[in-house]
Amino acid sequence: MEIDLAKEYFSSSVSDRDRAIFEGGITLGSLYHQFVGTPIGNKKILEKNITESALTHPFIVDAKTELKVEEKSEDSPYEYQELSGEMMKIRITAEFGSCRVKMGIKYMPEVDFPLMYISEIND
Amino acid sequence: MEIDLAKEYFSSSVSDRDRAIFEGGITLGSLYHQFVGTPIGNKKILEKNITESALTHPFIVDAKTELKVEEKSEDSPYEYQELSGEMMKIRITAEFGSCRVKMGIKYMPEVDFPLMYISEIND
Amino acid sequence: MEIDLAKEYFSSSVSDRDRAIFEGGITLGSLYHQFVGTPIGNKKILEKNITESALTHPFIVDAKTELKVEEKSEDSPYEYQELSGEMMKIRITAEFGSCRVKMGIKYMPEVDFPLMYISEIND
Amino acid sequence: MEIDLAKEYFSSSVSDRDRAIFEGGITLGSLYHQFVGTPIGNKKILEKNITESALTHPFIVDAKTELKVEEKSEDSPYEYQELSGEMMKIRITAEFGSCRVKMGIKYMPEVDFPLMYISEIND
Numbered sequence: 001m002e003i004d005l006a007k008e009y010f011s012s013s014v015s016d017r018d019r020a021i022f023e024g025g026i027t028l029g030s031l032y033h034q035f036v037g038t039p040i041g042n043k044k045i046l047e048k049n050i051t052e053s054a055l056t057h058p059f060i061v062d063a064k065t066e067l068k069v070e071e072k073s074e075d076s077p078y079e080y081q082e083l084s085g086e087m088m089k090i091r092i093t094a095e096f097g098s099c100r101v102k103m104g105i106k107y108m109p110e111v112d113f114p115l116m117y118i119s120e121i122n123d
Numbered sequence: 124m125e126i127d128l129a130k131e132y133f134s135s136s137v138s139d140r141d142r143a144i145f146e147g148g149i150t151l152g153s154l155y156h157q158f159v160g161t162p163i164g165n166k167k168i169l170e171k172n173i174t175e176s177a178l179t180h181p182f183i184v185d186a187k188t189e190l191k192v193e194e195k196s197e198d199s200p201y202e203y204q205e206l207s208g209e210m211m212k213i214r215i216t217a218e219f220g221s222c223r224v225k226m227g228i229k230y231m232p233e234v235d236f237p238l239m240y241i242s243e244i245n246d
Numbered sequence: 247m248e249i250d251l252a253k254e255y256f257s258s259s260v261s262d263r264d265r266a267i268f269e270g271g272i273t274l275g276s277l278y279h280q281f282v283g284t285p286i287g288n289k290k291i292l293e294k295n296i297t298e299s300a301l302t303h304p305f306i307v308d309a310k311t312e313l314k315v316e317e318k319s320e321d322s323p324y325e326y327q328e329l330s331g332e333m334m335k336i337r338i339t340a341e342f343g344s345c346r347v348k349m350g351i352k353y354m355p356e357v358d359f360p361l362m363y364i365s366e367i368n369d
Numbered sequence: 370m371e372i373d374l375a376k377e378y379f380s381s382s383v384s385d386r387d388r389a390i391f392e393g394g395i396t397l398g399s400l401y402h403q404f405v406g407t408p409i410g411n412k413k414i415l416e417k418n419i420t421e422s423a424l425t426h427p428f429i430v431d432a433k434t435e436l437k438v439e440e441k442s443e444d445s446p447y448e449y450q451e452l453s454g455e456m457m458k459i460r461i462t463a464e465f466g467s468c469r470v471k472m473g474i475k476y477m478p479e480v481d482f483p484l485m486y487i488s489e490i491n492d
Contacts, residue, residue: 009486025394033402037282041175049172052164058200077181132363148271160405240255287421295418298410304446323427
């Protein structure tokens with residue numbers, strides 16, 4: 001990308017660090033709400049699909065997805081699993097200009113919440 | 124499945140044919156609204172993920188997904204594609220008791236609508 | 247609707263009853279996967295939005311949504327609720343030609359599953 | 370909120386500005402992927418639902434939603450509209466500690482993309 005077509009829409013006070021964090025936050029929110037509720041047929045393929053979707057977002061340069069899916073008995077056709085926030089462990093790296101930021105989603109049992117967090121900022 | 128735990132919740136007038144059509148309809152509506160908007164990183168993996176999700180639904184015995192994704196120039200990081208109804212071509216087979224039904228989603232250009240249709244009923 | 251533009255895409259063996267059940271099933275699957283995961287700000291508005299979306303689907307003539315949202319303490323900004331299958335109680339009526347079908351989604355505690363069921367068929 | 374339960378999961382280099390931008394980005398990504406594809410029955414109720422969902426996200430203190438829905442003829446039951454990125458105009462304000470950030474989504478015709486942008490940072 002030589003020219004950032006979107007630049008004129010951003011406040012001039014937005015730094016590379018701001019953009020990297022912003023783009024990463026967008027990506028985590030997107031992944032969560034796009035995939036939550038997905039019936040889990042094949043865990044590996046769902047993980048790959050989430051990872052590939054993450055990497056498609058602008059300025060995302062690395063992504064890793066691990067889903068914690070517990071085995072469920074299959075006595076009934078109704079007992080299939082759907083992807084929930086508790087199962088998601090996703091890590092991504094966003095890069096904008098001179099700044100790289102590592103971020104992720106993981107379940108925070110203390111508050112029963114799939115937390116989105118920033119683990120490292122390099123600018 | 125020896126006993127259908129859900130049976131008591133259904134009207135007694137519901138036939139095998141009704142159930143097969145119902146379960147297939149649910150599955151098509153689910154797939155559409157679960158996956159529409161997904162950023163397309165890897166077409167093959169997204170197709171597999173949709174197929175696997177379809178097969179996870181109760182009473183779905185066969186599924187096939189083909190996505191019509193046109194190439195887009197990638198001059199800008201914003202030019203990624205998201206899954207839309209126009210791109211979806213999905214076929215599934217639902218089976219309940221003695222009845223098998225073939226159904227699908229395909230784009231209907233006449234009305235600019237991703238149509239869900241029933242192609243074959245065998246009872 | 248004088249002419250059903252979609253008719254040619256359906257098998258000729260599809261009856262009014264089949265279509266009413268099919269369209270209702272699609273709608274239930276759609277509502278579930280469209281709205282599951284929605285952060286619940288205002289229960290009444292979310293209920294109305296689900297009901298309005300249901301009525302937009304082809305051949306849906308009646309809809310009612312009740313969400314069972316338990317109060318949660320709000321000691322932390324993270325403790326907001328998201329719509330889950332357990333909370334959904336939705337009833338719809340689909341009508342195609344001479345057939346009306348009542349259907350719904352409700353949580354089935356026996357199998358911890360949001361069941362979609364058919365309660366009445368009038369043809 | 371007296372104690373931020375999530376703080377320990379964040380890098381110690383994360384500032385109030387970083388967090389406000391991050392939480393706002395998450396919210397925009399979430400809203401987009403949660404609501405894209407929603408069948409539009411009642412524009413006003415859908416707008417309210419999106420706004421209420423935005424305000425439920427942690428640290429979002431203000432939100433406004435305007436959907437650009439063009440009228441469509443209704444000659445056929447299939448011609449209903451679904452929410453697309455082109456229709457979305459959403460503005461939110463995120464606040465964390467001493468920093469307030471204004472952000473939004475709007476369609477960017479130059480690249481046919483629903484852009485998420487930061488319009489103002491006050492720290």
